[in-house]
Amino acid sequence: MRLDDVAAVHRIEQLSFTTPWPAHAFEQELRGNRLARYVVARAGDTVVGFAGVWLMVDDAHVTTFGVHPDWRRQGIGRQLLLNLVELSVALGARRMTLEVRVGNTAAQALYRAFGFEIAGRRPRYYSDDGEDALVMTTPELTDPRLREIIADERERLT
DSSP states (O other), X not given: OXXXXXXXXXXXXXXXXXXXXXXXHHHHHHHXXXXXXXXXXXXXXXXXXXXXXXXXXXXXXXXXEEEOGGGTTSSHHHHHHHHHHHHHHHTTOSEEEEEEETTOHHHHHHHHHTTOEXXXXXXXXXXXXXXXXXXXXXXXXXXXXXXXXXHHHHHHHO
């Protein structure tokens, strides 16, 4: 993600979440958060999805993830998640974690396909409606089973 992608990313945020991050938050992340890494998916010159992680010690924590509604169910989320996993491996992370709404079963299914498992629950995590979040985490990123999942996903997407 580049600074000139922020407007498009923010638009996807607004279309995807009831409490979107403000645009300046992405700018701050790109300019000053040494823990943060963000990627975008493009269709031609158009940003159609984005995702980010913070590398905290040896944990890559997925901070945000979104695909424009007009581009969902086309494999873009899969590609973004594969990119985040590969980026996390390259950064030296041992595992990945994230929070996901209890009611977001589509996202949970995608995360499970990449080896994420439920590790806990955060009651009333989301400030907009008080919905609980599931904490999901991967096994060690060097685990042979997870490496096989990553290789299979890479092959599937090429």
